[in-house]
Amino acid sequence: MLLPATSASLIRAVLAVLSGALAGAILLLAAPVAYAGGDGLVRQEVTFRGGDGLVLHGTVLGKAGAPGPGPGIVLVGGSGAGPREEYRQEAEAFARAGITTLVYDKRTIGYSRFHPDFRLLADDALAGVRLLRSSSGVNPRQVGLWGFSEGGWVAPLAASRSTDVAFVVTIGGSGYDPLRTQAWNLATHLRHRGAGGPFRRTVAGPTAQLLGATGLFPAAGYDPVPVLQQLHRTPVLALWGEHDTQVPPQESARIFRETLARAGNRHAVIRFVAGGAHNGHRTTDGFDRIGGPLFHGKKLGELPPGYAQTMASWVRAVATGHPPASSATPAPEQALATTPVPDHAWYAWLAPALLLLGFAAYPASALLRRGPVLRPVRWPAGLGLLAVVAAVACPLSVFAAGDGAAAPVVWGRPAAWLTVQGLAVAVVGSAGISAAALWRRRSSLSWAAWLRLAPVGLAAVGFVPWAVWWGVTA
Incomplete structure (x- = not known):
């Protein structure tokens, strides 16, 4: 049966209203919801698409009642699965200092320890930068990157590929390729176990050469120096724990300092975290962690005094247009020197x-x-x-x-x-x-x-x- 024209129009109007209301409800449910905790921080769960379109999940943290648009920072984690919980202490410390922070779960698709695609990870980091630049309360010209360990390769790479990155902070970044770095890491830990020099030399020397020559070690030849040379205008704060046992802190600091100086970077600051481990957290010797939350059943260690304050004050200085001039503090003693791994050791x-x-x-x-x-x-x-x-x-x-x-x-x-x-x-x-x-x-x-x-x-x-x-x- 046909309805009168007026009735049909009325029904269409009602359906349109209902459809609009339903769509609005769906959008409301899908939109990120900010919630305030008892610690004075506001958290917002977000999703964004990484470099290859993969959906990534993260949290944006800000200080409740922070005045006006301020700086922002995206945290880039180390090797492995890297869920955001591992970096909660850093995220909260930045947020409490008035620096809006994005921390996200690292991708598990297209990445593994046996296939670390640094360019893809850099694309993910830049996607996070774009998200933070569009967030309320963030000055889009003051968004930078923080990279830990493997992130010490990824964050500079991302910054070298985009002018959207206003600054770079690294903690435990290596100045060498992954193979030479891992060989030193293993030699250092073998020494801690009591293994003598001959076996350590076998691991860091012939065995590393075998892995490099056969292509069995992933990303063995990635050289961070050419990337650092491109950061001639980007302010850099490079940090290492005083007791870093996973990357060679003394040698890496020298490479960062000399490379950035040759590139003409006048705002490269080199610092060491007193009492800090590879992740900058509290330790007695680099092999243990003191306090802090548990992660995979192991202590992460507390943030030592001055570590978070050093990073936050440096970021605020950069954000106000007064990035600190290049400087470097004396490096702590490094027990073992790295072993060069020749190219093409057939x-x-x-x-x-x-x-x-x-x-x-x-x-x-x-x-x-x-x-x-x-x-x-x-x-x-x-x-x-x-x-x-x-x-x-x-x-x-x-x-x-x-x-x-x-x-x-x-x-x-x-x-x-x-x-x-x-x-x-x-x-x-x-x-x-x-x-x-x-x-x-x-x-x-x-x-x-x-x-x-x-x-x-x-x-x-x-x-x-x-x-x-x-x-x-x-």
Whole structure:
């Protein structure tokens, strides 16, 4: 049945009103809701799209009743999953100082420890900057970045790609590539466990070269220096904990200072946090944390006196148009120096590969039943295969699982490494015994037999200098 025109118009008008009201309710529910806590801070849950369109979730914190538009800062976390709760103390400290702060959950799609895409993470950080620049109470020309650890690579990279970033603060940023940095980190923690210099040199030297040459270590060749050179106009505050045990603080501070000076940056401030660990929080020696909330069952440590105040006062000075002039405080002593990792160290993987082929050649030919089985040769061939695999796997496990893979440490060496050294002695000893036995039978051996023995013999001879270089004999 057809309705009169006036009735149809009335129904359409009512439906339009209801649709508008429903849409308004939906928008109201979807819009970020700000709520004030008892600590004088206002928090607003937000979502925004990262560099590749992935939806990221975060919290914007501000000081209740803060007068007028002020500075803002986006917190960029360290390696790993990085939920925002890990950086709650810093976020609240900035907000209490009148600096509106965005802290967000790090992406878990398109990023992992085995695939750290720094450019994608920098895009996420810049998306956060755009969000904060459009927030009420924030001066869009006074929004900067704070980067911790891995964020010490990401935040400068983001700033180098956008003029929207007004300043950069880093804590625990490394001046070296990730591979050299991780090698130093592991050597430092192995030293703390009681592992002696020889095994530490194997980890930081040949093993790191093997990882770099084979491409097994993610982002091994990322060099932060060219990025820092582009920050010639961006004010930078670079901080390290006095007891940083994860990046080399003394060497990194020197690289930051010298690189930014060469770039012509006149507002680069280098500071060290007294009593601070890698994350700037309280510690006794860099390996523990004092107080603070628990994160994944471990203490994060409290913010030490002066740490948050140093950052906040510096940001406020930049925001008022008076960025502090470049300066640097003396660096604390660094117990270990870093070990350079040569580019394209092809020998690091070729040598063990040839040894494995040489030791495997004899048992492979025996399986094919080509010629008589020479029993004395079985021992150096089998032990050689086992020794090379174990010698490579032992320090590689430290890179894969951390310094805990070296436990227990006996006589300054991981127990597993003592086993490797025992195998190395057995290889050399069995090779000598086999050589003597074959020499006594030399008249009865054909040229074909000698050809079968040549690979394992060459491998046994080559094993000695390789074992010395790899650190097995030390």
